[in-house]
Amino acid sequence: MARYQSILVATDGSETAGRAVDHAVSLASDADDMVYVLSVAHSRESPMSFGVETLEGIEAAVERTAAEVGEHLGEAAVSGMVRRGRPDDQILAAADEVGADMIVLGRTGSSGLADRVLGGTADRVVRRSKRPVLLIPETGAT
Template sequence: MYETLLVGMDGSDFAQKALEHAVELSQAVGATLHVITVVDSTANPMRFSVTEVDELNQAKATLVENITDATDDGDITAEVRRGDPADTLLAYAAEIDADLVLVGQSGAGQLEATIFGRTTEQLAEQTQIPLTIVPLSDED
């Protein structure tokens, strides 16, 4: 059924829950798991400075930390890209031939919740791949 799963990470508790769900699912069905963080460059797509390189490096470190917290499985691919979050996530999903995309229900903090909420909505509208939106449970 599922051979390749992709989970989008934005550093929020919602995204961490989506990662945990994706890890459990990938282990249950024997699927390969890819995890992506997208640094949003839509505010100024021409800008790519040392600060942004630092931001990409920090995003990668945080992504690896989140994966380590979620699983001991070393068979997870971590990817950090730059661009519009929804477009970049969908392009990567097509690139790896993902069978399922998983994202958190909302993002981190007030501003990020608005951004990731918008991203989740865009994914739901644009994707041709099954999409699972993972909420926090009452215990979280």
């Protein structure tokens, strides 16, 4: 079985993204492992999905999430990052920059129905990624 030492987990503050963070944490266990917690503020969207009103608020929310992840990682390390742009582009660019072995993200996040009909961030990441992508389904998804 493959060993993933560098994991990028994308979060948008949704419940499904929170479950993705939990899965990323469960995959990282050694002192050499690194988990990168990434949030992307899409230029068209409001930061309100995190319950905040500014980009600085998103940065603070990501830092809190990274700190919570760090508490559960044991020996592995964690780093939080916030980017602005199209989420799939930024997720893939961040994965390349940090040399992630795997990307973990929720299947459906805060964007809702439009992504279900048109194909969302998760679908675009899976199609374009050169590395394994672990998609976490919505609660109750079959």
